[in-house]
Amino acid sequence: MYSESLPQASSVEGVHSFFFLSDSDISQYSLPYTTNVDKFHQIAYNVIIGNQVIVRGKHKRLVESVVRVLEGLIPLGCCKSVYFSHQYLKSYECKLLGLSDQVYLFKDADKDVNYVLDDLNEFILIDLSIDSQLKIDPQNLQINFESINSQTLSEYIEYKINFELCTNVKNATQIPSIQTKIESYLSNESLDDESVMSLIRLAKEEWLNKTKVFYKYLLSPNVNNSVSIESVLTMLNLGRNDELALKYWQAGLSQECKMQIRSS
Numbered sequence: 001m002y003s004e005s006l007p008q009a010s011s012v013e014g015v016h017s018f019f020f021l022s023d024s025d026i027s028q029y030s031l032p033y034t035t036n037v038d039k040f041h042q043i044a045y046n047v048i049i050g051n052q053v054i055v056r057g058k059h060k061r062l063v064e065s066v067v068r069v070l071e072g073l074i075p076l077g078c079c080k081s082v083y084f085s086h087q088y089l090k091s092y093e094c095k096l097l098g099l100s101d102q103v104y105l106f107k108d109a110d111k112d113v114n115y116v117l118d119d120l121n122e123f124i125l126i127d128l129s130i131d132s133q134l135k136i137d138p139q140n141l142q143i144n145f146e147s148i149n150s151q152t153l154s155e156y157i158e159y160k161i162n163f164e165l166c167t168n169v170k171n172a173t174q175i176p177s178i179q180t181k182i183e184s185y186l187s188n189e190s191l192d193d194e195s196v197m198s199l200i201r202l203a204k205e206e207w208l209n210k211t212k213v214f215y216k217y218l219l220s221p222n223v224n225n226s227v228s229i230e231s232v233l234t235m236l237n238l239g240r241n242d243e244l245a246l247k248y249w250q251a252g253l254s255q256e257c258k259m260q261i262r263s264s
Helices: 037-049 060-071 150-156 177-186 193-219 226-235 240-252 255-263
Strands: 002-005 052-057 081-085 096-100 123-134 157-167
Touching (some): 037 052, 037 157, 037 177, 037 240, 060 081, 060 096, 060 123, 177 193, 177 240, 193 226, 193 255, 226 240
Parallel strands (some): 052 096
Antiparallel strands (some): 002 157, 123 157
16 A cells, blocks of 8 residues: 655646546646656556455545546446445446545454445555745735635645555556557656547547457357457457456447447
8 A cells, every 4th residue: 555645736728637527626636747757557457357446535525526537448338336435335336436534444443333345355545735935925925715616725735645556456467558549648748638538538449449340259159269269369459468347348339339330
């Protein structure tokens, strides 16, 4: 388990970040990719292959916004998300889970309410908290609180998001190619945020099309061993490192799409 304080960022402009919060009232909070490469890498891996990702914190809208951002890494309909809950839900019920900080996931003799994660459930827990401090001397603070908004507030207050990661997932060595591609866009300083988001959207569409082809070949009676699957992956210009994500992303295919694939 480890923690890190993140620098305050007043907007997403010029920040190559997929971790930005869309809620206008808390737009001053962001998690810049460039300062959290290792952390983003670990979180994105768990989201993309279908492990349970739990975002826990006191501030409901912050937790909800982070969960919504994480949803953007995978196809719509790939998993069930709960944006803010006061009780733990198991992985088969919810893959992306926002939790109140009053929910305890591990045995603790000092707590009245305890939830124990299933030993078979691979997860990553993200604990969020916010620190703030005035940028100016309080004696010089003159604000008309009736007209204050989030942009004005950020001129006077510096915010830092603190988070801890806890996981029972071993260090990932088989990184899906879609994740590598997304991270390459985020680390490209020549791209603005709008371009990054467009490229990520196109990469997801391309990968979802490969998922459809992979699903079709899995239905074939001839694909019944690892050698055959290896051939399909090679044909798609993918590798064994992509297999877990491909199988998980099949959940993002609608029933209508699956029926069309079966009948084609």
